Each structure stands twice: as C-alpha cells, then as structure tokens.
Amino acid sequence: MGEVTIHVNGKPYLVGCEDGDEARLAALAADFDAKVRGLGAQAALGETRLMLMGALVLADEAVAMAERVAAAEAEIERLQKLLDAADSRAVAALETAARKIEGLAGR
Numbered sequence: 844m845g846e847v848t849i850h851v852n853g854k855p856y857l858v859g860c861e862d863g864d865e866a867r868l869a870a871l872a873a874d875f876d877a878k879v880r881g882l883g884a885q886a887a888l889g890e891t892r893l894m895l896m897g898a899l900v901l902a903d904e905a906v907a908m909a910e911r912v913a914a915a916e917a918e919i920e921r922l923q924k925l926l927d928a929a930d931s932r933a934v935a936a937l938e939t940a941a942r943k944i945e946g947l948a949g950r
Contacts, residue, residue: 851876852883852893875901 847865848855849872860868879897882888888896 849873849876851897852879852890 845860845862845865846857847860847868848857849869850856851872856872858868858872875897878900879893882896882900883893
C-alpha cells in the first residue's frame, strides 16, 4: 500500500493509496487544493466549511460532467438510429437499382 503526503490549504495530510496511484492522488489533491484556495480567497471560511465547500464544488463539477456525458450518449444513440435508417434506405436503393440493371440485362 502506497502513501503520499498531499497539501490542502497549506496543511499536509498523509494519505494511503494503491501502489502506483501516488502521482494520480497528488494531482487530484492539487486540483482540490486549487479549489479550496480559490474559495478561501473569496470568503473568510473556517477550515471545515472551506473543505465542505471545496468538496461541493467538485461534486457539482462531477454531476455536470455526468449530465454532459448522458446528453452526449443520447445524441450518439439518436445519430446511430439516423445512420441505421440511412443505411437501410441505401441498401433498398441499391437493391432496386440491381433489379433494374438485371431487368435491362435480361432484355
């Protein structure tokens, strides 16, 4: 089990993680630290409230991203249906053309 010391709002925290995840955890902590410091610069908040607000900001971003992903997936599904319909029309047109060519060739 790995460990990494992260810094949030100028305070160090020793955090355990899976081996090899230290750099990712440090990057996540740096992002959280930036959010917390930004909030702290906007308003005088206690440590606990500052951490809570930072967590809520990140949760809001995660929910917004999940909504964007869901919308993108719905759009992909809509476009796939349009593509499938276009493919069906193209196949039908080719079959019709093939029958006409065969009819002309049989004359």
